[in-house]
Amino acid sequence: MKYLVTGVAGFIGAATCQKLLAQGHDVVGIDNLNDYYDVNLKLARLAQFKSHACFKFKKLDIAKRCEIVELFGSERFDRVIHLAAQASVSYSMENPNSYADSNLVGYLNILEGCRYHKIAHLVYASSSSVYGLNEKIPFATTDSVDHPVSFYAATKKANELMAHSYSHLYDLPTTGLRFFTVYGPWGRPDMAPLIFIKNMLAGHNIDINNNGDMWRDFTYIDDVVEGVVRAADIIPQRNNSWRVETGSPTTSSAPYRVYNIGHGSPVNLMKFIEAIESELGIEAKKNFREMQAGDVYKTFADTQDLFTATGYKPMVSVEEGVAKLVTWYKLFYT
Template sequence: MSSQNQILVTGCAGFIGYHLTKRLLHQGYSVIGIDNLTPYYDVLLKKGRLKQLLPHENFTYQQISIEDGGKINKIFSESKFMSVVHLAAQPGVLYSFENPQAYIDTNITGFLNILEACRNHQSEQLIYASSSFVYGANTEMPFSEKHQVDHPLNLYGMTKKSNELMAYTYTSQFGTPTIGLRFFTVYGPWGRPDMVLFLFTKSILSGKTIKVYNHGNMKRDFIYVDDIIEGIVRLIEKNNMKTQDKISTKLHSNAKVLPYKIYNIGNQNPIDLMEFIEVLEKKLGIQANKELLPMRSGDLSETYADVDRLIKDVGYKPKTTIEEGISRFVDWYLEYYEVKR
């Protein structure tokens, strides 16, 4: 099959994967989506996302784990892709303390299987999800792709840093074109139940206390999901490597230009957590009961994305305000869960 219009999306039933697949189908692409529907959070929500995608004639879904290298290779053997967008992962920080093996299996072994398939089948472009958590103990703001990311504060961040190193090695050794995206705090309709906006909305509506860590002294570079998707789609459509990073001559005697890139993808406008809560309270018309708690182990007190590289390369510019984004999420939440007000 021709690769001209076909894209593979791993994690297609996930939050970002669903929105990306929906956008690509709307733009006329053919999408093969894979997801193993892991029960890390509500599987019914994942199936709800899939239900929105399955009626589309250009969407094909297979329930596959990326840890299964044989099945991954089979998909690549049967189809040729213009782009592979790898979003499947074991997410979350707290869960990594309980089940570290899941992060190694999915985020390391699973990613290796994707890299091997891209290498063996000469994929034209691999875009994969990294995370702002790679910045770890770095305190220099805003976070820039030029900063050192050698001190992750949790296992999840470590696996994402490892993904970037693995991608670099495959690009360097085998010429596999790779683009890593360091996602910041993504939110919006169909979001993950373990993320702050979902948790706060659910608790406030049910009259429960919300847990506010670091006594509310937190800042997050919140980025609305549609703005994230716009950045990914622009990279897919560009699909060239005219702005590659150079290998340091300290590593190689002859400096080369590689089809390897790392981008921050955030809003470049950090918001105080307490301000975020106030916007949510206003939309819901309910005052939240707050429990102020110390900082959680492995968490970051502030995230702030420098997205100048992405602006320069593809003209990326987030446009959704926090008020608009929260309003759209709440409207979706009330409708999806049939909340009576």
């Protein structure tokens, strides 16, 4: 089977590509290799499989419509896994236009490519950030996600709505995946786990939001990729008996689904930091501070829908995941 993986030089994109190639699929990967964070890390991720006989890389910007039209016209994809996006809650307050370009315009270009070339299944990245002001725990796909607290989250909610319209109008099967705090080797350097490790090794303070009273559903990268690939094999079907008044907002009469991908067991931030301290043999210098704008107190994924559909069940504990992350970090950066 032939896959398009967008954002292939990114954290989840590269890991997903590795998995697909290991399963014997052909993969075309695209990425614009922007400098939001160190391009050398992106190139190093690509180097793991760039010479693979079943892999082809193209440097493309999804926001450039003509490039995406040409891509879909020159290749014949069976499925698309769309992971390219401008990430980060905090950065969306500094540069919202980059989110509009990538997460809205770029996403529309991918939808159009899938529409006109009759793609059998589009799987795309949403985010746990869509739950916004929701205080009900755990976060379930039946919950309202109409009150995002960051522009990044708003673009991801918009992606789900845009997908539904294409599923309804053009019979395009789409599956959205709400990722919960993904971490592990080859992770993004702008995310807390790598920032913590970097600063602790350098003897610098680490900033701890909400004075440490934070909970995150930390999900190891291998578990996330397993969920992504399994979801790609479950193509949504139309359900003519579905009704808005009684149905879940993440199902539809159209071939449309949205799932959570998380570990399903939130960890206190201080416990996560303790796991890093244990692996490094270093006690962190801690700078406790107030809750930051756009942040949320707790994330906790209800993954029952995905388990029912695919059998997906996270396997890697925080202790095991942090150990693997620290081992990789030392090899790659030191």
